[in-house]
Amino acid sequence: MSKSISIFDTTLRDGTQGEGISLSADDKLKIAKKLDELGVQYIEGGIPGSNSKDIEFFKRVQQLGLAAKITAFGSTRRKDSQAEQDANLNRIIESGAQAATLVGKSWDFHVHTALQTTLEENLAMIYDSIAYLKRQGLEVIFDAEHFFDGYKNNPEYAVAVLKKAKEAGADWLVMCDTNGGTLPHEIGGIVSAFHASVPDANLGIHTHNDCELAVANTLSAVQAGARQVQGTINGYGERCGNANLCSIIPNLQLKLGYECIGEERLKQLTNTARYVSEIANVNMPVNQPYVGNAAFAHKGGIHVSAILRDSRTYEHIVPEWVGNKQRVLVSDLAGQSNIVSKAQDMGLDFDPSNEQSRKVIDKIKDLEHQGYTFEAADASLELLLREAGGEMKELFTFESFKMLVEKTAGQPVVSEAFVKLNVAGNNVYTAAEGNGPVNALDNALRKALVQYFPAIKEMHLSDYKVRVLDEKDATAAKVRVLIESRDISNSWNTVGVSGNVIEASWEALVDSMRYALLGQILNERDAEETPSNEQRGLVNH
Amino acid sequence: MSKSISIFDTTLRDGTQGEGISLSADDKLKIAKKLDELGVQYIEGGIPGSNSKDIEFFKRVQQLGLAAKITAFGSTRRKDSQAEQDANLNRIIESGAQAATLVGKSWDFHVHTALQTTLEENLAMIYDSIAYLKRQGLEVIFDAEHFFDGYKNNPEYAVAVLKKAKEAGADWLVMCDTNGGTLPHEIGGIVSAFHASVPDANLGIHTHNDCELAVANTLSAVQAGARQVQGTINGYGERCGNANLCSIIPNLQLKLGYECIGEERLKQLTNTARYVSEIANVNMPVNQPYVGNAAFAHKGGIHVSAILRDSRTYEHIVPEWVGNKQRVLVSDLAGQSNIVSKAQDMGLDFDPSNEQSRKVIDKIKDLEHQGYTFEAADASLELLLREAGGEMKELFTFESFKMLVEKTAGQPVVSEAFVKLNVAGNNVYTAAEGNGPVNALDNALRKALVQYFPAIKEMHLSDYKVRVLDEKDATAAKVRVLIESRDISNSWNTVGVSGNVIEASWEALVDSMRYALLGQILNERDAEETPSNEQRGLVNH
Secondary structure, three states: OOOEOEEEEOOOOHHHHOOOOOOOHHHHHHHHHHHHHHOOOEEEEEOOOOOHHHHHHHHHHHHHOOOOEEEEEEEOOOOOOOHHHOHHHHHHHHOOOOEEEEEEEOOHHHHHHHHOOOHHHHHHHHHHHHHHHHHOOOEEEEEEEOHHHHHHHOHHHHHHHHHHHHHOOOOEEEEEEOOOOOOHHHHHHHHHHHHHHOOOOOEEEEEEOOOOOHHHHHHHHHHOOOOEEEEEHHHOOOOOOEOEHHHHHHHHHHHOOOEOOOHHHHOOHHHHHHHHHHHHOOOOOOOOOOOOOOOOEOOOHHHHHHHHHOHHHOOOOOHHHHOOOOEOOOOOOHHHHHHHHHHHHOOOOOOOOOHHHHHHHHHHHHHHHHOOOOOOOHHHHHHHHHHHOOOEOOOOEEEEEEEEEEEEOOOOOEEEEEEEEEEOOEEEEEEEEEOOHHHHHHHHHHHHHHOOOHHHHHOEEEEEEEEEOOHHHHHHOOEEEEEEEEOOOOEEEEEEEEOOHHHHHHHHHHHHHHHHOHHHHEOHHHHOOOOOOOOOOOOOO | OOOEOEEEEOOOOHHHHOOOOOOOHHHHHHHHHHHHHHOOOEEEEEOOOOOHHHHHHHHHHHHHOOOOEEEEEEEOOOOOOOHHHOHHHHHHHHOOOOEEEEEEEOOHHHHHHHHOOOHHHHHHHHHHHHHHHHHOOOEEEEEEEOHHHHHHHOHHHHHHHHHHHHHOOOOEEEEEEOOOOOOHHHHHHHHHHHHHHOOOOOEEEEEEOOOOOHHHHHHHHHHOOOOEEEEEHHHOOOOOOEOEHHHHHHHHHHHOOOEOOOHHHHOOHHHHHHHHHHHHOOOOOOOOOOOOOOOOEEOOHHHHHHHHHOHHHOOOOOHHHHOOOOEEOOOOOOOHHHHHHHHHHOOOOOOOOOHHHHHHHHHHHHHHHHOOOOOOOHHHHHHHHHHHOOOEOOOOEEEEEEEEEEEEOOOOOEEEEEEEEEEOOEEEEEEEEEOOHHHHHHHHHHHHHOOOOHHHHHOEEEEEEEEEOOHHHHHHOOEEEEEEEEOOOOEEEEEEEEOOHHHHHHHHHHHHHHHHOHHHHEOHHHHOOOOOOOOOOOOOO
16 A cells, blocks of 8 residues: 655645634735645635635746645535535636545534535435536645544534545545544544545545644554544644644654655754744744754753763654754754755855864854844844855944824824934935834934935835743733735845834845845955946945 | 542642642642642642741641542652651651651663662662551552553563562552553553452552643543543643543433543632642643633624534533533624624623614624724723613723823833823823823722722733734724733633724723623622622722
8 A cells, every 4th residue: 555645735725724814815826825835736725706816826936836735625515506606616617727635514413503404415415526526637636624523523424425425536535524623543543444445545534633633643544544633733723723733744754754855855844844934923842842942851860971972861752853943052053054954055165173163053052042033034044144154234323213103182102213324425314204114213214325325215114023031921922023024026034122112124225225235235255246236236335 | 440540739749830820738738728628639739848838738737637638649669778767758758747658669671770779679668668658548549650561662671660569568559651652542551451460459640741642542441441531620730731620420321421620629620720720820722622711602693603503502411510601702604693693691681682782782792893802802892782771880980091102222111101081070181100001090090999988909911912903004094902800719801903003902991800800890680689899898989
């Protein structure tokens, strides 16, 4: 029997049902790209036509040329109607997705209670809908909702539902534990029984974490014959979440020898998990298995000395296999290789054996300890590395900023910023208003720089995220600001950290502008190798 | 075979190895009392003599008269020495604990690598230590460290270790998956095999969550014959944590029919989980199974209308069985039925067919359109609903606030806020500094209110989140601020939306304080039904 598993990611659809998870179309496109790099086989993008974000997503994702198949989600046709006239089915077809995930009822109780129709009509709804989508050339993944509850209540009917879907041409039959209440031995038994009776069906599994068993239930189903696994990054999803792909993939691949995304791509797992949590703006639990910051952290003194003798004493896998690293309270060399590979990515000359490079590594580690994260702030990291290499001039000398927000009853709120800098030997003092404090700062800083660096007009801020780092202290805690900026052809990300959200924003803002003007503040040694400012059509100072 | 399971809680020992978890002696005593009320059979208090907190704990816990057995943790005697002369074993005896948890090696690799002794001497260390503690009248629980890794590497030796412990008089033989790397089918197989060969041994299971399988592994062991379960509240513990008793207990009791803590005490589970998270000062994941705030929360519109018809449609158990409750999230995906059920939860008279109720629904929809979200801001929604019902007085009349952030090169950033209000007919003008702008506003607003509402001192902000709503405009876009606040027994969430992050924060801050002081600003009609301010020991205005 094949040991190859199809990974079906539904972060963008079922994941967004999680409390506090809300993704824009841009967010969804970024995550889709990242999932494609990770090597998942299916990316479920949303429900076409349910809202404008999903419409935009399905339109724009086609231009990304991803290797993964994009799938659109919908229900079987309405009762007592024609599949061809069903608005939702037609929206799936119009979405341009290569595959459709079609959800249908397999629990007789739900057919009566939720659909309020007959068991026969439900079978017809499933058959007609799948057959219609197949005629349109789509791959069809049939999600049998509440399959295990249905099977326990009325096994004949639950089985008849899957057989009907297969008869209609469904490519995958996916058994869903929609309420998350089923136990691993039950899942294993039911999947085995069905698999034995219909050995040529392609089976999938979709579980929820209501009993803290979603990962185990998925493994049970795979061991019983399922070959598609549906889940989400970090287990996002309604109630207690969906099955967490970040634990399932390494369990299947490293522990059970199944082929999922391959050895090399598995190394991107930690980075993917953290990237998605940044985009979703949800803190990752520090103790998350495999990809959490504490997943391979050792606190106990005895453990640490044993770990230093032999990692296998207290580590079940090599952390680097999933792109994570060991953390112990002694100088660790794990982070270094990441920085070296980043520097090489940027085309920088970076030799970790020389003293200057070691200093940069120490500085970056110290900043990370303070709460900076460079995973989602490449531009800030590049500035740090170039600065350490002595490549850069200062954009300006900072003197001060002041930021005032004032609200009087019945009046609109007013934000003003005042910036005092020395730019190219000239004292500059500017003031500006804005919609909010950061906008006011942005405006005042631009005003100060534009006469010396007109290119600043070409760029603008395109995303702004704030994260409280230590929730315990709430408004007295440290915050991290991530800013995304764009010009006509590029986008870049910068970071700032401070106990004060305004100071953190200022830091990320300044980095954003330094990066935009990089060509003009590199020292001559480098300027010779990069296009000169004149060549780039920029005024030199 | 008995269906009764002994619950062994190690929150106070293994739980404190978790990153960010630190408990004082007072904290430990409070948690021990709570665990005793929950009905666990064993409470592992710590390592006697390892530090002054644990010494104090073991001394004071004896005065509490708990029903649970207190156990003290330690290792087998040092190699090549006498158990009677072993300082750690003697400290266990002196601690006054009724039971000892003795950890010993069962993986030959660890005997060689970590202990650096012979397999024979390790067996002697185990035998001597247990026999000595038994002679002193203690119950002895033997924790076989790395049992499953040991069994996979050298089954004869791992089994010999357990048999030696039994021979020495150990009351329980506990198999530990110390590195958390074992899978459920392996655990089940190994426990079954040992159980078949030594049927009269009392077996226990201790798992870690490194593969997100600790709960499943525990269930597997119980199904294979283990009758003691070791774990922690909320799964606290080193790396990815220990087995989470808050999921294991309901799974065993509600799903598999084992007797753990009884039906009545199970209703205290949610409260216990939240209490321990408060004492440990660790935020509980909203999606934690069984006891999390979102464990029975419903967001999707179709789900909600089915849930209102019959809860079993999307809930695997009745939430009240574990002391939790159903929550219907108000989100743009749902509609009126969600608001109605929310209002009913709050005990409000809310009939969607009357005009006033329809106006509130329209207002809420309009606010959602502006970017407010009430799914994560129950308290703001309740204030809105009560306000619409004419139930509330104003907390104060707003006049103005000013907020100033100033940063000069080489100086720390300074944040100041100035608040002008009319409270109970008095003009109040306060100024305060803070770590950041929102902290300064919080401080100034508290200063203004505290003389009229001393209860404000009891609450504090515990989480603060910022989200940019329309990324296209970045710093000129709308932002949504979510604030979580707490007092000793509750937590609540409020929301603010504005183009200005400071104004949005102000709005959420004010709602947070209004909600904290709700009892004092309800109109008389309601005040009659709720305890008066005097009854609550609060100053009336």
